[in-house]
Amino acid sequence: MSESIDIINAFALLTNFVILPALSYGSQLALGALAVTLVYSILRFSNFAQGDSMAFGTMLTIIISGYMISRGWTITGVPTALLAIPMALIGMSIYLLTMDRLVYRYYRKIKAKQNIIGITASIGVMFVTGGIVRFVLGASAQRFGDGERFIFSVREFKAFTGLEQGIALKTSQFLTITVAILLVSFLFYFLQRTKTGKAMRAYSDNTELALLSGIDPDKVVRITWLLVALFTTIAGTLYGLDKGFAPQQYHLLLLPIFASVIVGGIGSPIGAIAGAFLVAFSEILLTYAYKKFLIYLLPLSMHPNSLVQLIGTEYKYAISFVILVIVLIIKPTGLFKGKVLDE
Amino acid sequence: MNNINNVWELYKTPISFVIMGLVLLFVGFNQSWALALGIINLSLISAIMALGVNIQWGYAGLFNVGIMGFAALGGVSVVLIAQQPVTEAIDAGGMKMLFSLIFGAVTIIVGVLLNRRGVNKWLTALIVVIGYLITRYYFSEAAGLIEKVNPAITGYLGGFGLPVAFSWVVGGLAAAGAAWWIGKITLGLRADYLAIATLGISEIILYVIKNEDWLVRGLKNVYGLPRPVAYELDMQKSEWFQNIVAWIHRIELNLLSETQKAVQLTDYVRDAAVVYVKLSYTGLFVLILAAFIVLSNLALNSPWGRKVRAIRDNEVAASAMGKNITRQHLQIFVLGSAIVGVAGALLVTYDGIFIPTAYQPLRFTFLIWVMVILGGSGNNMGSILGAFIIWFMWIQSGPMGLWLVEMLGNYIQEGNTSLEFLEDRVHYLRLVFMGTILLLIMRFSPGGILPEKNKEL
Amino acid sequence: MAYLEGNNLVASYGVVPILHECSVGVEKGELAVIVGPNGAGKSTVMRVLLGMLEATSGSVTLDGKDISMLSTQDRINHGLAFVPQTKNVFPSMTVEENLEMGGFIREDDINKTIDEVYELFPILHEKRKQLAMQLSGGQRQQVAFGRAMMTKPSVMLLDEPTAGVSPIVMDEIFSNILDVKKAGMAVLMVEQNAQQALNIADKGYVLVSGRNEHTGTGRDLINDPIVRKKFLGG
Incomplete structure (x- = not known):
């Protein structure tokens, strides 16, 4: 290890252990948070089943990709899970539409206090969904990624740049960031430019007037669930490729996802994305042990003995919570002016 | 038909409870009294929790998704109050831990004060961060020292060695404190903020319990918590108890020879001791539950309670009358959580051990919710009935699932892997089952079994 | 009649x-x-x-x-069109999008009708890219009328x-x-x-x-x- 101050290696270290992981984690959260935002804007309730729905979508991907691998339907270098997503998407759409038909639609029709009823109902759906996932796949953690693990590995990077500190780009990270950019662009294009997308915004903005304008509410709701299926399945699969699949962990993703949504301002898509990256970066920056980083940057006499970790990794979900609390105290509308009070 | 409906409408509360009682008697005669009493005791504790949640949800529409956390705080209190102190651990790191906690508290207070005074935000943040780092430094050192003391048996500070009944009060106070803090931040904002905040705090409380070994031994569990009632072994040894058992079973015993009699009597005494201990708990829990019901009824009929009901029935009108809804909601939220905390302490007292991994959101938060909604939100008697029904179903659905799998097994040949698979996973179906019950009640009978009478005035 | x-x-x-x-x-x-x-x-x-x-x-x-x-x-x-008393625009959509939503059910080209609305209320043409919630009360009422007129009632x-x-x-x-x-x-x-x-x-x-x-x-x-x-x- 060098004894002089070494900014380039310090930066490489930070990129490898903080920036890349936070970017991909943030992207996964953003996709989940957008799904919550969509349900909130159109169906007017906070969907507590989001984490478990992501587990459900991932479960479908795991089953289908398992079958594809057993049949030898794979492409070298590409995670089979990615190829399984379209099929999983169909299954997820059917599941969500069925749940809407059996559970949520009734409360829309009787015009119940949608947020409070929706939360209760979605908690019911959360347990049903979580139960199915655990019944099918068990509760223990598993990995389902195959194909190349790295776009480039630490060794390749070191050989290429000659740096002491390497950077690896995992396939899952690369996929997550690329797919997230594509999906978010698609969503914004869809909402801003297409007639159906505009109709959804109109419905969210002023439901009565949307009905008077001849917008079909059932169609808006249907398309919303299809979008939610898309975002949920992909967010879940990408998270699983990156960090492995465990039902309880998915269930708890609810905390950072809701923190993202509320930090950004409930109902605002841009806010949800900004919130997701804020939460992801806070979580990783605060739980990262800075010892090596500081060794690169400080003269020998000041090298730290301890790990220089601000918060233990076991408390990472507490960070989402603390961010949530700070936002609620300082600016309950979130960064992008969401809706603070029930209508 | 009409007559039956009328009778049901008039007497549905007693009828429901009598039916539930008969079912439990049936369990007692057919399975065992220990099992029936076990179900009753846990139903009673669940009923107290459900009562707390009902006060929040039924009286004020407040969404507590963190019941588990408040119950866990109650459980921690039992350890911290009733366990004997571990003197070596206190000598090793007690002072340092105390110092770091005080330093942490001072940091927070200074931070809040500076912020209120409008001191430069960055300066305040810097002071808080430095304070945090110092706290954390001493804290981890102290925690390390404490956890090193005989980790196989202790490795934590222990408690104050006070009578266990104190811990129930402290459990309630701890839960009330957490609820006050959460409520202060989220009440008055959107309904889902409270829900998500309670969910968050409850998970965090659990993380703290599982990871801070110096406090309650983390995942190593705390065994041998003191009891408020007699121990089985003592009962078996005591002469008067043996005499009573002998008297109860005198007819059966008289048929036997002297040697057989002694053996049989020991058996009877062992069983009776278990039943006796459970019965004493039953008595205790019934007393506490009754006290809470009486208190909550008194409260509801006081001027305070009339205000609560006015707000519940028409929030808009009440706020137009200048009633401070947020403050009222905060009071209700704190009260309800305190009751949940007491119930959590009772539960750990009853179990006699503290197992952090036993705190599952399904077992606590969700089941209690289903109890309240099934029984009839807003109705205290409903919550109690719901607690009995749901806990009974919960206990019996485990064996029933296995039984189903066995029935299936008769049709599938031996050694089939799918059967093992089913046996392994079938208990997860309880989640699906309970979720479905909740959704069905909400959809088809939103009032529950015993709907609150005066909900719509 | x-x-x-x-x-x-x-x-x-x-x-x-x-x-x-x-x-x-x-x-x-x-x-x-x-x-x-x-x-x-x-x-x-x-x-x-x-x-x-x-x-x-x-x-x-x-x-x-x-x-x-x-x-x-x-x-x-x-051919009926209705302008409600309150909440008669889509506040977080632009003036133009409000008009588009008014003509949602129409299959034919609605641009001509949009131009007619602009002709009737020239200020709306000027502010067509602004969000309805940023307009004044009177202008918002014009958006509401314009939206209702989009079905050519x-x-x-x-x-x-x-x-x-x-x-x-x-x-x-x-x-x-x-x-x-x-x-x-x-x-x-x-x-x-x-x-x-x-x-x-x-x-x-x-x-x-x-x-x-x-x-x-x-x-x-x-x-x-x-x-x-x-x-x-x-």
């Missing part, structure tokens, strides 16, 4: 009767105003005409055809268009309404500000407790001493 007509309408909310054989009508190129005290059933008439509330008896005809059995949606397809129903606005904005809105009328539509509106509304109206209906109390041209009603005394404050 008038272009849009409600004949002997009877309606109730649950068990509370609201309308008792009430009749209204409006011709193309004409402005009819419904006035009356609070609770007279003014807005209810409008809801019945639109099919948002079902009449127990009586009929609604449009151009001589009975449309009583049609849904709100179908009535809008047949033959009848425009307005529910208290001047509720809660300042007198200056009120004048602006009334002049907008006259513009809409000039475009050849039948305009029927419910108004609280009876004096001003009757001033510009071709026809007026005074409703009391769900019954037609007085009917006549706007001028006649204003000059009618009983109407003046009871409803126009002397």
Whole structure:
């Protein structure tokens, strides 16, 4: 290890252990948070089943990709899970539409206090969904990624740049960031430019007037669930490729996802994305042990003995919570002016 | 038909409870009294929790998704109050831990004060961060020292060695404190903020319990918590108890020879001791539950309670009358959580051990919710009935699932892997089952079994 | 027979009767105003005409055809347009998107109609990329009218268009309404500000407790001493 101050290696270290992981984690959260935002804007309730729905979508991907691998339907270098997503998407759409038909639609029709009823109902759906996932796949953690693990590995990077500190780009990270950019662009294009997308915004903005304008509410709701299926399945699969699949962990993703949504301002898509990256970066920056980083940057006499970790990794979900609390105290509308009070 | 409906409408509360009682008697005669009493005791504790949640949800529409956390705080209190102190651990790191906690508290207070005074935000943040780092430094050192003391048996500070009944009060106070803090931040904002905040705090409380070994031994569990009632072994040894058992079973015993009699009597005494201990708990829990019901009824009929009901029935009108809804909601939220905390302490007292991994959101938060909604939100008697029904179903659905799998097994040949698979996973179906019950009640009978009478005035 | 007509309408909310054989009508190129005290059933008439509330008896005809059995949606397809009293724009959408949403059900090219709206309300063209919530009260009311006109309706129903606005904005809105009328539509509106509304109206209906109390041209009603005394404050 060098004894002089070494900014380039310090930066490489930070990129490898903080920036890349936070970017991909943030992207996964953003996709989940957008799904919550969509349900909130159109169906007017906070969907507590989001984490478990992501587990459900991932479960479908795991089953289908398992079958594809057993049949030898794979492409070298590409995670089979990615190829399984379209099929999983169909299954997820059917599941969500069925749940809407059996559970949520009734409360829309009787015009119940949608947020409070929706939360209760979605908690019911959360347990049903979580139960199915655990019944099918068990509760223990598993990995389902195959194909190349790295776009480039630490060794390749070191050989290429000659740096002491390497950077690896995992396939899952690369996929997550690329797919997230594509999906978010698609969503914004869809909402801003297409007639159906505009109709959804109109419905969210002023439901009565949307009905008077001849917008079909059932169609808006249907398309919303299809979008939610898309975002949920992909967010879940990408998270699983990156960090492995465990039902309880998915269930708890609810905390950072809701923190993202509320930090950004409930109902605002841009806010949800900004919130997701804020939460992801806070979580990783605060739980990262800075010892090596500081060794690169400080003269020998000041090298730290301890790990220089601000918060233990076991408390990472507490960070989402603390961010949530700070936002609620300082600016309950979130960064992008969401809706603070029930209508 | 009409007559039956009328009778049901008039007497549905007693009828429901009598039916539930008969079912439990049936369990007692057919399975065992220990099992029936076990179900009753846990139903009673669940009923107290459900009562707390009902006060929040039924009286004020407040969404507590963190019941588990408040119950866990109650459980921690039992350890911290009733366990004997571990003197070596206190000598090793007690002072340092105390110092770091005080330093942490001072940091927070200074931070809040500076912020209120409008001191430069960055300066305040810097002071808080430095304070945090110092706290954390001493804290981890102290925690390390404490956890090193005989980790196989202790490795934590222990408690104050006070009578266990104190811990129930402290459990309630701890839960009330957490609820006050959460409520202060989220009440008055959107309904889902409270829900998500309670969910968050409850998970965090659990993380703290599982990871801070110096406090309650983390995942190593705390065994041998003191009891408020007699121990089985003592009962078996005591002469008067043996005499009573002998008297109860005198007819059966008289048929036997002297040697057989002694053996049989020991058996009877062992069983009776278990039943006796459970019965004493039953008595205790019934007393506490009754006290809470009486208190909550008194409260509801006081001027305070009339205000609560006015707000519940028409929030808009009440706020137009200048009633401070947020403050009222905060009071209700704190009260309800305190009751949940007491119930959590009772539960750990009853179990006699503290197992952090036993705190599952399904077992606590969700089941209690289903109890309240099934029984009839807003109705205290409903919550109690719901607690009995749901806990009974919960206990019996485990064996029933296995039984189903066995029935299936008769049709599938031996050694089939799918059967093992089913046996392994079938208990997860309880989640699906309970979720479905909740959704069905909400959809088809939103009032529950015993709907609150005066909900719509 | 008038272009849009409600004949002997009877309606109730649950068990509370609201309308008792009430009749209204409006011709193309004409402005009819419904006035009356609070609770007279003014807005209810409008809801019945639109099919948002079902009449127990009586009929609604449009151009001589009975449309009583049609849904709100179908009535809008047949040429009715409605501007609600409040929440009559999509606040977080641009002016142009508001107009597009107004023409949502149309399959043909709506750009021509958008241009016509801009011609009628030039300020909207200037602010077409702005969000509706950033506009002033009067401008927002123009967006609301414009949105309703996007289906190229033959009848425009307005529910208290001047509720809660300042007198200056009120004048602006009334002049907008006259513009809409000039475009050849039948305009029927419910108004609280009876004096001003009757001033510009071709026809007026005074409703009391769900019954037609007085009917006549706007001028006649204003000059009618009983109407003046009871409803126009002397």
